[in-house]
Amino acid sequence: xxxxxxxxxxxxxxxxxxxxxxxxxxxxxxxxxxxxxxxxxxxxxxxxxxxxxxxxxxxxxxxxxxxxxxxxxxxxxxxxxxxxxxxxxxxxxxxxxxxxxxxxxxxxxxxxxxxxxxxxxxxxxxxxxxxxxxxxxxxxxxxxxxxxxxxxxxxxxxxxxxxxxxxxxxxxxxxxxxxxxxxxxxxxxxxxxxxxxxxxxxxxxxxxxxxxxxxxxxxxxxxxxxxxxxxxxxxxxxxxxxxxxxxxxxxxxxxxx
Numbered sequence: 001x002x003x004x005x006x007x008x009x010x011x012x013x014x015x016x017x018x019x020x021x022x023x024x025x026x027x028x029x030x031x032x033x034x035x036x037x038x039x040x041x042x043x044x045x046x047x048x049x050x051x052x053x054x055x056x057x058x059x060x061x062x063x064x065x066x067x068x069x070x071x072x073x074x075x076x077x078x079x080x081x082x083x084x085x086x087x088x089x090x091x092x093x094x095x096x097x098x099x100x101x102x103x104x105x106x107x108x109x110x111x112x113x114x115x116x117x118x119x120x121x122x123x124x125x126x127x128x129x130x131x132x133x134x135x136x137x138x139x140x141x142x143x144x145x146x147x148x149x150x151x152x153x154x155x156x157x158x159x160x161x162x163x164x165x166x167x168x169x170x171x172x173x174x175x176x177x178x179x180x181x182x183x184x185x186x187x188x189x190x191x192x193x194x195x196x197x198x199x200x201x202x203x204x205x206x207x208x209x210x211x212x213x214x215x216x217x218x219x220x221x222x223x224x225x226x227x228x229x230x231x232x233x234x235x236x237x238x239x240x241x242x243x244x245x246x247x248x249x250x251x252x253x254x255x256x257x
Contacts, residue, residue, distance in 0.1 A: 023091075025145075026091075026092070026094045026095045026098055026144075026145055027094075027098045027144055027145015027146055027148075028145065028146065029146065029148060031145070032146075032148040032149065049079075049081060049085055049086075049088070049089070050089075051089045051090075051099060052103070053079065054075070054079070054086060054089055054090065054096070054099075055096075055099050055100045055102075055103035056103060057075055057078050057079045058070055058075055058096055058097075058099075058100040058103075059100055059103055059104055059135065059138065060078070061074060061075055061078050062100070062135070062137045062138050063135055063137060063138075066137050067097075067137045067138065067140060067141065070093070070096075070097075070100075071093060072086050072087070072092075072093055072096065075096070094144065097138075097141045097144055098141075098144055098145045098149070099149065100138065100141070101138060101141050101142060101144070101145075101147070101149070102147070102149025102150065102151045102152055103151065104131060104132075104135050104138055105131070105147070105149070105151040105152050105155065106151035106154075107131045107134070108127055108128055108131050108151070108155055109127050110124070110154070110155060110158045111123035111124045111127060112162075116166070117162065117163060117166040117168070117251075118244050118247075118248060120162055120166075121176070121180055121244055121247070122240060122244055124155075124159060124180070125180055125183070125184050125240055126240075128155075128181070128184045129184050129187065129188060129236060132184070132185075132188035132192075133188065133191075136188075136191070136192045137192075139188045139189055139191075139192035140189070140192060140193070142185055142188070142189065143189070156177065159177050160173055160174065160177055163176055163177065167251075167255060168251065168254075169254060172250070172251075172254060176247055179243070179247075180243065183239065183240070183243060187232070187235070187236050187239070190232075191232050197228070197231060197232070198231075199231075202228040202229070202231070203228070205227070205228045206224045206225055206227075206228040209221060209223075209224035209227060209228070210224040
């Protein structure tokens, strides 16, 4: 096997001051704070290996081969660099996954709420789900750390700012943002974990329900067709519509109080 030439890396300035204590948990607020400080010290070298290139390659590899296939060594081969050079930017596969998730979130097109906060929330939720649906292999990694990277904070800043501009009280705006965000993530996690039902799967479940005992499960048996009619998109659309309608009622109550 031909040895790949070593690619120039960014130069990291050594941290100043006394030796630090135990390293913070990857994905935690303390970890992200240290990452931001490190990026401020980093001086890129022209043509060097960058974190953006690493995470873009990791996303490509996960999309193509699945999350289990994404290792530091396989990523080095994919990028045609020595895998040891990756450790200048991410200390472990766990850190790589956290940074790659944030890179994925950079694909989200931020909506405008000029047409109203309801339309903006719906557009933003659908766009978020679109991006997660385009990269299903990486969805399980969403729960590996808190979403506090630069692209996640970009979306958070935008959504909260728009909600506040539309008249939401700060405390409620935070709850609205988190509720909608977690709804989208929960839907995507269920879909990626096999809860999403294909047409044949729904037909098989209908068959199962239809043959249940009318004594023990009369309601499920009677509504077997209805219970298995919606697919993942239908469920998401209905849930989002109900969620936004409920938030609209809450907003009216707060503004009239």
